[in-house]
Amino acid sequence: MFSQQLRIPGPTPVPPRVQxxxxxxxxxxxDEETKQLxxxxxxxxxxxxxxxxxxxxxxxxxxxxxETAAVNMASAGDEVLVAVTGAFGDRFAAICEAxxxxxxxxxxxxxxxxxxDELKTYLLGHPNIQxxxxxxxETSTGVLNPVKELAKVVHEFSDAYVVVxxxxxxxxxxxxxxxxxxxxxxxxxxxxxxxxxxxxxxAVSERAWxxxxxxxxxxxxxxxxxxxxxxxxxxxxxxxxxxxxxxxxESVTLIAEEGLENVYARHRVMRDMTRKACKALxxxxxxxxxxxxxxxxxxxxxxxxxxxxxxLLKENVNLNVAxxxxxxxxxxxxxxxxxxxxxxxxxxxIGLLETGLSKLTGADTFGIGTKEAEKEYFRFISQNKEENA
Amino acid sequence: MFSQQLRIPGPTPVPPRVQxxxxxxxxxxxDEETKQLxxxxxxxxxxxxxxxxxxxxxxxxxxxxxETAAVNMASAGDEVLVAVTGAFGDRFAAICEAxxxxxxxxxxxxxxxxxxDELKTYLLGHPNIQxxxxxxxETSTGVLNPVKELAKVVHEFSDAYVVVxxxxxxxxxxxxxxxxxxxxxxxxxxxxxxxxxxxxxxAVSERAWxxxxxxxxxxxxxxxxxxxxxxxxxxxxxxxxxxxxxxxxESVTLIAEEGLENVYARHRVMRDMTRKACKALxxxxxxxxxxxxxxxxxxxxxxxxxxxxxxLLKENVNLNVAxxxxxxxxxxxxxxxxxxxxxxxxxxxIGLLETGLSKLTGADTFGIGTKEAEKEYFRFISQNKEENA
Numbered sequence: 001m002f003s004q005q006l007r008i009p010g011p012t013p014v015p016p017r018v019q020x021x022x023x024x025x026x027x028x029x030x031d032e033e034t035k036q037l038x039x040x041x042x043x044x045x046x047x048x049x050x051x052x053x054x055x056x057x058x059x060x061x062x063x064x065x066x067e068t069a070a071v072n073m074a075s076a077g078d079e080v081l082v083a084v085t086g087a088f089g090d091r092f093a094a095i096c097e098a099x100x101x102x103x104x105x106x107x108x109x110x111x112x113x114x115x116x117d118e119l120k121t122y123l124l125g126h127p128n129i130q131x132x133x134x135x136x137x138e139t140s141t142g143v144l145n146p147v148k149e150l151a152k153v154v155h156e157f158s159d160a161y162v163v164v165x166x167x168x169x170x171x172x173x174x175x176x177x178x179x180x181x182x183x184x185x186x187x188x189x190x191x192x193x194x195x196x197x198x199x200x201x202x203a204v205s206e207r208a209w210x211x212x213x214x215x216x217x218x219x220x221x222x223x224x225x226x227x228x229x230x231x232x233x234x235x236x237x238x239x240x241x242x243x244x245x246x247x248x249x250e251s252v253t254l255i256a257e258e259g260l261e262n263v264y265a266r267h268r269v270m271r272d273m274t275r276k277a278c279k280a281l282x283x284x285x286x287x288x289x290x291x292x293x294x295x296x297x298x299x300x301x302x303x304x305x306x307x308x309x310x311x312l313l314k315e316n317v318n319l320n321v322a323x324x325x326x327x328x329x330x331x332x333x334x335x336x337x338x339x340x341x342x343x344x345x346x347x348x349x350i351g352l353l354e355t356g357l358s359k360l361t362g363a364d365t366f367g368i369g370t371k372e373a374e375k376e377y378f379r380f381i382s383q384n385k386e387e388n389a
Numbered sequence: 390m391f392s393q394q395l396r397i398p399g400p401t402p403v404p405p406r407v408q409x410x411x412x413x414x415x416x417x418x419x420d421e422e423t424k425q426l427x428x429x430x431x432x433x434x435x436x437x438x439x440x441x442x443x444x445x446x447x448x449x450x451x452x453x454x455x456e457t458a459a460v461n462m463a464s465a466g467d468e469v470l471v472a473v474t475g476a477f478g479d480r481f482a483a484i485c486e487a488x489x490x491x492x493x494x495x496x497x498x499x500x501x502x503x504x505x506d507e508l509k510t511y512l513l514g515h516p517n518i519q520x521x522x523x524x525x526x527e528t529s530t531g532v533l534n535p536v537k538e539l540a541k542v543v544h545e546f547s548d549a550y551v552v553v554x555x556x557x558x559x560x561x562x563x564x565x566x567x568x569x570x571x572x573x574x575x576x577x578x579x580x581x582x583x584x585x586x587x588x589x590x591x592a593v594s595e596r597a598w599x600x601x602x603x604x605x606x607x608x609x610x611x612x613x614x615x616x617x618x619x620x621x622x623x624x625x626x627x628x629x630x631x632x633x634x635x636x637x638x639e640s641v642t643l644i645a646e647e648g649l650e651n652v653y654a655r656h657r658v659m660r661d662m663t664r665k666a667c668k669a670l671x672x673x674x675x676x677x678x679x680x681x682x683x684x685x686x687x688x689x690x691x692x693x694x695x696x697x698x699x700x701l702l703k704e705n706v707n708l709n710v711a712x713x714x715x716x717x718x719x720x721x722x723x724x725x726x727x728x729x730x731x732x733x734x735x736x737x738x739i740g741l742l743e744t745g746l747s748k749l750t751g752a753d754t755f756g757i758g759t760k761e762a763e764k765e766y767f768r769f770i771s772q773n774k775e776e777n778a
Contacts, residue, residue, distance in 0.1 A: 025395075061628045061629075197629065239450045241586050
């Protein structure tokens with residue numbers, strides 16, 4: 001009867017205003033109304049990516065967006081490098097391998113961030129690498145890779161293009177695509193953009209557009225050039241997911257209304273509340289503070305089973321957190337705090353977490369994390385007050 | 390203020406029950422609830438395709454499904470034949486060409502159906518063709534190609550596989566995939582399946598699965614094998630469009646409740662009402678009776694502009710019909726009568742069409758088409774009554 005607390009790192013809860021917008025009567029996908037819809041969405045997307053470029057919208061999951069980036073930016077036989085810091089870096093590499101790119105993997109222990117120094121060394125040792133694929137927030141570990149520094153290294157020590165998976169970061173943490181020299185930045189709809197799954201987004205630098213136009217790697221549905229051409233007429237090359245577009249207009253409007261800086265500050269305080277609480281509860285965090293994502297936190301318990309905790313939380317207190325992926329499947333729980341999620345939701349989540357924890361371990365952990373989360377929340381609202389005074 | 394009459398050949402109106410189902414709270418895409426959802430949808434799909442095989446669900450537009458069929462069934466350099474009877478046959482060929490298949494085109498004048506005899510001759514003259522791509526209902530012309538006979542010819546005179554675009558036919562007219570020897574049958578969500586755009590469906594014969602498993606053509610998001618493997622666990626390889634899946638369960642339930650035979654009979658009477666009315670109104674039909682699709686009717690006016698009529702209908706009587714595609718863009722109007730559409734809707738559509746027509750031409754066409762449509766409707770309900778008596 002009661003709604004579950006959905007605190008997985010995507011799909012994330014859909015705001016009621018967005019849900020209502022998606023209930024719009026079906027319209028013709030080539031009608032003026034749809035053109036106007038696309039036209040009105042367009043100016044609201046680039047600031048979220050930190051770019052002046054148009055943002056292409058594709059009907060697919062986030063993986064479709066990763067493949068779109070790959071097949072437009074490289075060709076069979078091209079040497080590419082993927083910085084693998086978790087399951088999604090691994091997926092990026094698998095996509096490149098499926099397309100017969102000569103794929104190098106720069107592997108980092110899951111839970112750690114890719115190091116700019118290691119990237120530099122690798123690039124210097126492999127001067128033929130043409131494209132570097134990075135993961136901004138590695139959803140499987142909660143690590144926010146230092147994309148700004150990594151992109152800088154790529155440009156300083158090679159001529160390679162920089163392609164970034166921004167699936168669980170774009171809209172939740174600052175992306176300065178143009179300033180940082182990112183050539184392609186992709187994301188999906190079901191994370192910080194507060195929509196159901198179904199849409200993917202691709203932003204492309206001017207320099208990358210030239211490469212794309214000269215790239216003959218076979219592709220059709222994922223051919224970015226056809227989307228670019230159609231977008232010039234406020235249209236799409238193939239039937240767009242109209243109902244999701246109605247929702248998208250509302251979700252990017254919500255973001256604009258809150259203000260991007262406030263959205264990012266909200267995500268930061270949600271991260272800090274979660275981490276302070278976990279520390280107080282003696283729950284080891286997978287990612288170091290320095291590389292902790294504002295959108296998702298992974299916890300790696302030492303004295304009990306993460307899987308058991310996850311199940312207990314769902315069955316007893318209606319809190320839905322995610323387990324791990326790959327070799328971390330049963331080793332961690334992942335708490336999502338992005339999109340339609342406020343510090344209030346996080347406070348509740350901590351309360352539920354410690355209630356469940358007490359049941360699982362028998363220890364008296366009541367209120368211990370909550371106390372620290374409240375302090376962090378208090379600091380945040382006090383700061384805001386000062387700023388507004 | 391008033392809803393438009395959306396009578397384009399897709400996207401089609403979404404039934405309120407389906408719309409409500411899509412308002413389900415967001416859920417975890419790997420949760421038991423999503424598994425159960427996928428599990429409950431699965432048995433309802435194969436009858437619509439006329440197969441005993443599972444039906445794979447992909448997050449993309451219909452074009453994504455066409456490309457999925459192509460890249461799984463053929464490989465660069467393979468000789469393939471596309472029967473091009475309109476814009477969507479043309480798209481199938483463009484996809485094959487983009488993937489560097491050696492692509493033959495068997496062209497038919499738009500508005501006519503592909504002839505089994507011509508197909509036979511072509512196949513005998515080109516014995517290396519490995520896959521034949523057919524369009525069941527050519528949405529751009531309203532022609533229902535004789536897929537049963539065409540597939541028979543392919544199997545009799547070659548060893549080629551038969552891949553069929555069923556985008557505007559599946560769910561609106563009988564598909565007997567297994568019986569007719571279709572190897573791959575694809576469709577999209579926004580036509581006779583009564584959903585918003587965003588999902589694509591692919592059914593694959595046992596024989597074709599073997600080819601797919603041995604096909605090394607580069608693909609990742611569209612790799613059917615990964616969908617098959619995940620479906621075995623009531624799951625998907627990539628984040629599914631959860632809200633559309635909730636809607637899908639409702640739409641295939643609606644179809645099951647009405648009964649497939651009744652759904653098809655309803656589409657046939659809607660076609661017959663539309664065509665009889667157009668004939669009475671002196672509006673030339675693009676497709677011959679023999680090959681007229683039950684889902685969409687194209688009209689090719691001789692004495693006035695189709696484009697003008699389309700605009701006038703939208704602006705004056707809130708009726709939204711489609712124009713043509715390709716070289717027929719301004720030559721025809723296309724009336725969709727599929728999915729969430731009843732004979733009542735068609736009767737209204739005819740009434741609006743003749744009201745607009747009178748305004749455009751100045752002729753007194755009031756009630757002339759309606760009269761014939763009503764007679765056809767009357768015949769239908771009388772027949773049904775006898776059957777039920």
